[in-house]
Amino acid sequence: MKYHLITLGCQMNISDSERVSAVLEKMGYQKTDNEEEANILGILACSVRQKPIDKVYNKIARWNRWKNKRNLITFVSGCVLPADKEKFLKTFDFIFPMSELAAFPDMIREYGIVTPAGLKAPQPVMPKNEHIVDLWHIQPKYQSTYEAFVPIQNGCDKFCTFCAVPYTRGREVSRPSGEILEEVRHLVNQGYKSITLLGQNVNSYGLDKNGEEITFAELLRLIGEYGKQSGQEFWVYFTSPHPQDMTREVIEVVASYNCLAKQIHLPMQSGDERVLIKMNRRHSMDKYRKIVADIRELIPQATLFTDIIVGFTSESEPEFQNTVAAMHEFKFNMAYIAMYSPRPGAASYRWENEVQQDEKKRRFHELSEVMKIHTREYNQSLLSKTLRILVNGTDRKTGFSTGLTEGKISVRLDRRYDSLNGQIVDVKITGVADFSVSGEKVQTPALPKNERELVREK
Amino acid sequence: MMTDVKQQIKIDESFYKVENIRKLTDNTISLSLPGSRFKYKAGQHISLGIHGNYQSREYSIYSGANDKNLEVLVKEVKDGYFSPKLSHLKPGDLVEVHGPFGKFFIDEKLIPNNKFVFIASGTGIAPFRSMVRTHANLDYTLIHGVRYSNEAYDKHEYAPGRHILCTTGDKNGNYHGRLTGYLNECSFAENTHFYLCGNSNMIFDALEILKEKGFDRDHIHCEVYF
Numbered sequence: 001m002k003y004h005l006i007t008l009g010c011q012m013n014i015s016d017s018e019r020v021s022a023v024l025e026k027m028g029y030q031k032t033d034n035e036e037e038a039n040i041l042g043i044l045a046c047s048v049r050q051k052p053i054d055k056v057y058n059k060i061a062r063w064n065r066w067k068n069k070r071n072l073i074t075f076v077s078g079c080v081l082p083a084d085k086e087k088f089l090k091t092f093d094f095i096f097p098m099s100e101l102a103a104f105p106d107m108i109r110e111y112g113i114v115t116p117a118g119l120k121a122p123q124p125v126m127p128k129n130e131h132i133v134d135l136w137h138i139q140p141k142y143q144s145t146y147e148a149f150v151p152i153q154n155g156c157d158k159f160c161t162f163c164a165v166p167y168t169r170g171r172e173v174s175r176p177s178g179e180i181l182e183e184v185r186h187l188v189n190q191g192y193k194s195i196t197l198l199g200q201n202v203n204s205y206g207l208d209k210n211g212e213e214i215t216f217a218e219l220l221r222l223i224g225e226y227g228k229q230s231g232q233e234f235w236v237y238f239t240s241p242h243p244q245d246m247t248r249e250v251i252e253v254v255a256s257y258n259c260l261a262k263q264i265h266l267p268m269q270s271g272d273e274r275v276l277i278k279m280n281r282r283h284s285m286d287k288y289r290k291i292v293a294d295i296r297e298l299i300p301q302a303t304l305f306t307d308i309i310v311g312f313t314s315e316s317e318p319e320f321q322n323t324v325a326a327m328h329e330f331k332f333n334m335a336y337i338a339m340y341s342p343r344p345g346a347a348s349y350r351w352e353n354e355v356q357q358d359e360k361k362r363r364f365h366e367l368s369e370v371m372k373i374h375t376r377e378y379n380q381s382l383l384s385k386t387l388r389i390l391v392n393g394t395d396r397k398t399g400f401s402t403g404l405t406e407g408k409i410s411v412r413l414d415r416r417y418d419s420l421n422g423q424i425v426d427v428k429i430t431g432v433a434d435f436s437v438s439g440e441k442v443q444t445p446a447l448p449k450n451e452r453e454l455v456r457e458k
Numbered sequence: 459m460m461t462d463v464k465q466q467i468k469i470d471e472s473f474y475k476v477e478n479i480r481k482l483t484d485n486t487i488s489l490s491l492p493g494s495r496f497k498y499k500a501g502q503h504i505s506l507g508i509h510g511n512y513q514s515r516e517y518s519i520y521s522g523a524n525d526k527n528l529e530v531l532v533k534e535v536k537d538g539y540f541s542p543k544l545s546h547l548k549p550g551d552l553v554e555v556h557g558p559f560g561k562f563f564i565d566e567k568l569i570p571n572n573k574f575v576f577i578a579s580g581t582g583i584a585p586f587r588s589m590v591r592t593h594a595n596l597d598y599t600l601i602h603g604v605r606y607s608n609e610a611y612d613k614h615e616y617a618p619g620r621h622i623l624c625t626t627g628d629k630n631g632n633y634h635g636r637l638t639g640y641l642n643e644c645s646f647a648e649n650t651h652f653y654l655c656g657n658s659n660m661i662f663d664a665l666e667i668l669k670e671k672g673f674d675r676d677h678i679h680c681e682v683y684f
Binding site for chain 1: 507539675680
């Protein structure tokens, strides 16, 4: 018996899919990449944009045609809006929130039996998250042997007007810190080198518990202390933080421990105050500027990544130019730039989408060009330096190995080193491109932990 | 037998029965729900849905944190999708409530030694009524911008002189014109904290005025209605 799982969207869905795989494999199902030979077909959906949702509709139409010829079970989970959920109820065999994953084996066993839930009882439309802790108790089947995602928080209370996540994942719920630390320790003991703490608002961790759970800064500190004691070299990242809840203390803690990676992903979304207000981002440019100043002061070697939306509903040219100015000001090492697309379920979906697609494309390209100036300038500064990189794959064009620095700068190596996949090695930077650098592996003796800072990239 | 079946149906605790509806103007109501299951801070908001409908909207809580009932202020938006449905609810109808959400509340430690200026457009007055009803010794001024003076929802509840009504459509308020015009003419004490609630354009314009007057952004708190 085999299962085929399609995972759409963000790292949170990737993390969730590792737990779905664990549940199915515990039941005796084997994973297959060929959907035509699977007995169970599932999708972890993403509602951030329309395209992934269209894919879900296309897939289920195809799978339901196969049902005429063979026995199949289909399911959908992940981020699903209430309106889509209503339609999926008619086309999929199962639809359930991730918080009910632990009950999935029972659902499959009882397949075909109508549950006595009393269909007349009103069912809440908004997802309820209190059982999400059951999901976190499931030991995931990690897809990589050196890179892992650890969910620490689920849901969102922020209600940004461009986003539907509060309606698909429910309100913010924090995972117990003991479980998180246990999973991190387990991963480090297994030799994992890159561990990413995940949450829709990862740095809002603990705030939902009203003082009964430690804060995000305290959680990072405990991980940092463990990293110190372990004697292992590994890098812990977190994504995505919200500027509203970003404290100086978090940055101080990141600065204090070697295992806390010196890379910060801080979504800005827009560099214009009026657009930020319209997006209901709940932070000002002053606040954002203060956080970046703290990062530059306390972790000068840190790389800074961001997310930006161009062409948001009524964004004017001067407002867009404020984002361009912010790109020059903050000199991001990477910006994930998206052209605004209205998403059903988000508040902005009800507003007129005034910026034409061609104009959005122009803004996208203009901003990308500005980003390129600064990424190249930074990459140039790495030339001739020897950096620690995590080897993580091969370049499709050259077939040579690739890797990431601690700051998540892409590195292309001078040859293929299959045996080094998943290892952290020293690489001397010999070439520079807009969004990556190239280099050659060098032999250097292992450094004592307290000297590792010397080989960081700045 | 029918009674037995009904007893088996467990109503999810997210659902509330509408208890009362107060009509405040031709197109604005205060929707009152049982409040006993709900703990919140004055200024926070909830997500409100209607049983049988797949949409929900966010509404600031209109009642005080210690009030018996949970109230929200609903203005029917012409050609809107959701607010007309809310406006047509009757006592006994089921609504779905999630929350409370948000950080738009007053730090109680600030109350004894500070002044508070609440700036609201239209139904953006909702969180401020909640704050005034919750915090007894608040030294506050509420600047409320509306089109007509009959939109001064529950004005009689505010102490004399503390509620400044700015009207653009008639001259029956305290100030004829936009609230930003009034704001431009005002001066405020240094120890003032500002709370702004309403549409994004009003909030942006008011923010700019306050920043020009020299107030730190940390003293200006915003809640955008969308």
